[in-house]
Amino acid sequence: MALSGHPVSFWIDSTLPSSYPALSQDVSVDVAVVGAGLAGVVTAKLLKQAGKTVALIEADRIGTGTSGHTTAKVSALHQLIYADLIDQHGPEKACLYGESNQAAIARLADLIAADNIDCDFEHKPNYTFATDNDGLDQVKAEVEAAQRIGLPATFVGSLDLPFAIKGAIELPDQAQFHPRKFMLAIAATLPGDGSHIFEQTRVKTVEDEGPCRVITQNGPTVTAQDVVITTNLPILDIGLYFAKTYPQRSYLVGGHIDPNRAPQGMYIGVGQGYRSLRTTPTDDGGTLLIVGGEGHKVGQDDATDERYQRLEDYLRSQFGVEPEYRWSGQDLKSFDQLPYIGQLTPAHQHTFVATGFSLWGMAKSVVSAMVLSDRITGVENPWAELYEATRPTPFVTTTSIQKNLEVGAHWVGDRFKGLFDSTDSVAPGEGKLVTHKGGKVAAYRDEHNQLHTVSAVCPHLGCIVAWNQAETSWDCPCHGSRFSTEGKILHGPAVKPLEQKVCD
Numbered sequence: 001m002a003l004s005g006h007p008v009s010f011w012i013d014s015t016l017p018s019s020y021p022a023l024s025q026d027v028s029v030d031v032a033v034v035g036a037g038l039a040g041v042v043t044a045k046l047l048k049q050a051g052k053t054v055a056l057i058e059a060d061r062i063g064t065g066t067s068g069h070t071t072a073k074v075s076a077l078h079q080l081i082y083a084d085l086i087d088q089h090g091p092e093k094a095c096l097y098g099e100s101n102q103a104a105i106a107r108l109a110d111l112i113a114a115d116n117i118d119c120d121f122e123h124k125p126n127y128t129f130a131t132d133n134d135g136l137d138q139v140k141a142e143v144e145a146a147q148r149i150g151l152p153a154t155f156v157g158s159l160d161l162p163f164a165i166k167g168a169i170e171l172p173d174q175a176q177f178h179p180r181k182f183m184l185a186i187a188a189t190l191p192g193d194g195s196h197i198f199e200q201t202r203v204k205t206v207e208d209e210g211p212c213r214v215i216t217q218n219g220p221t222v223t224a225q226d227v228v229i230t231t232n233l234p235i236l237d238i239g240l241y242f243a244k245t246y247p248q249r250s251y252l253v254g255g256h257i258d259p260n261r262a263p264q265g266m267y268i269g270v271g272q273g274y275r276s277l278r279t280t281p282t283d284d285g286g287t288l289l290i291v292g293g294e295g296h297k298v299g300q301d302d303a304t305d306e307r308y309q310r311l312e313d314y315l316r317s318q319f320g321v322e323p324e325y326r327w328s329g330q331d332l333k334s335f336d337q338l339p340y341i342g343q344l345t346p347a348h349q350h351t352f353v354a355t356g357f358s359l360w361g362m363a364k365s366v367v368s369a370m371v372l373s374d375r376i377t378g379v380e381n382p383w384a385e386l387y388e389a390t391r392p393t394p395f396v397t398t399t400s401i402q403k404n405l406e407v408g409a410h411w412v413g414d415r416f417k418g419l420f421d422s423t424d425s426v427a428p429g430e431g432k433l434v435t436h437k438g439g440k441v442a443a444y445r446d447e448h449n450q451l452h453t454v455s456a457v458c459p460h461l462g463c464i465v466a467w468n469q470a471e472t473s474w475d476c477p478c479h480g481s482r483f484s485t486e487g488k489i490l491h492g493p494a495v496k497p498l499e500q501k502v503c504d
């Protein structure tokens with residue numbers, strides 16, 4: 001399949017690589033923050049502002065995980081959420097959810113203003129639109145629910161989009177920014193006065209035994225009074241976060257649009273074939289239109305390249321824009337629609353997590369940072385109870401049962417995949433599960449006919465990985481770990497690579 005876009009996130013392509021040192025000797029700080037996505041970077045910033053010494057520890061480079069592969073709309077309007085939240089949790093909790101996300105936008109704006117950060121931050125209205133009557137009913141219900149809990153939402157009948165809509169909900173004064181410019185600028189303010197950033201430092205585990213010990217693959221250890229784990233899905237298997245969420249992948253494409261024809265707000269459609277839209281300024285003075293959609297559970301689609309194709313077709317047919325970029329990312333969906341922010345388990349007094357942002361983690365990362373920095377510095381926080389990570393979990397919702405059954409089915413069923421296939425059956429450019437000497441092997445043959453073979457067993461909890469043609473990677477359908485064809489970790493929660501296999 002001939003895709004046009006350059007396969008890199010615009011946010012990463014338009015910023016310089018960071019180069020903080022790896023951890024090379026034991027270090028002691030007040031708080032260790034593990035994972036330098038938006039949640040980790042802002043948490044470290046707020047803790048440092050509150051007078052704590054911090055060590056921000058990143059396996060790869062700052063902002064290259066999900067936060068570097070996002071659409072970066074910062075909003076309290078999360079497609080359709082308030083009617084569901086009121087149904088599931090009641091109006092008071094729905095109100096706290098709206099209030100905390102609105103407060104996060106204001107806090108983000110303050111951080112940007114205080115450090116004079118150039119990150120293309122702009123206030124914009126955010127819209128959720130319907131193009132059919134079913135969607136219209138949902139949008140109307142969402143307007144009513146949002147107004148009921150005090151959000152300044154309104155119904156609008158038309159938008160500046162090049163196709164007809166039935167109606168939309170508008171939430172004014174939301175925001176968009178360049179997430180990596182922001183994360184790099186905030187990160188630059190962290191080192192010094194006893195605080196550090198360590199990149200290329202993968203954390204293996206954390207021992208919560210006052211003080212906590214953060215054990216890294218590099219060898220040295222970070223000792224801290226408190227540890228915050230912001231690795232998207234927590235790397236520790238304690239607390240069942242992998243069973244309280246499921247990993248969802250989503251795709252984006254972008255290309256330059258004539259600024260006079262560019263839509264002015266941020267938009268997302270409702271329903272199965274939804275599209276998400278925003279623009280961003282580019283350094284050449286132009287405007288990039290970004291279109292997203294095509295979400296699915298990680299590792300559960302073997303035609304991922306067709307998803308890009310559909311988005312590229314949409315960009316051309318609806319906007320006359322030629323695709324220049326394409327990228328994808330993943331996030332954890334929470335079964336009760338609320339993120340998990342707080343103590344890892346009731347027994348872990350000094351280890352905290354933030355996860356389950358459900359593909360709306362820009363504002364929620366800032367909410368997490370506010371909740372966790374308050375928690376660690378002993379300040380009461382109005383949203384801590386709503387998001388408490390140890391709250392009773394709705395394991396018996398239709399979605400959670402289905403998703404956890406799917407995990408069980410993969411764990412067992414995928415062991416039979418490729419049972420009668422050998423490496424000879426793998427064509428150039430193809431990735432395939434094969435069997436070698438009784439073991440399950442993930443085999444990829446590159447365009448030069450070179451075979452790359454690694455174990456197909458995910459080191460996280462033992463599921464069998466699946467081939468992702470669009471990203472040339474091995475993805476775990478159970479909990480979302482992803483690996484290169486050489487077995488290198490591309491996305492956690494795994495903390496070990498896929499084992500090398502020699503198949504001669």
Ligand SMILES: Cc1cc2nc3c(=O)[nH]c(=O)nc-3n(C[C@H](O)[C@H](O)[C@H](O)COP(=O)(O)OP(=O)(O)OC[C@H]3O[C@@H](n4cnc5c(N)ncnc54)[C@H](O)[C@@H]3O)c2cc1C
Nearest residue numbers: 035037039059065066067070071073203329330360361362
């Ligand atoms: C395609 C897409 C579009 C989206 N669009 C929007 C949007 O418009 N608005 C919105 O609000 N949200 C959006 N989201 C969701 C949002 O991007 C995420 O919720 C958010 O970026 C998650 O941030 P994070 O800090 O939790 O994770 P990440 O950004 O993934 O950060 C986690 C970091 O931890 C590091 N790490 C992992 N394991 C280890 C380890 N063992 N040791 C050390 N470091 C480790 C990783 O390398 C990574 O850098 C979107 C998501 C996707 C996928």
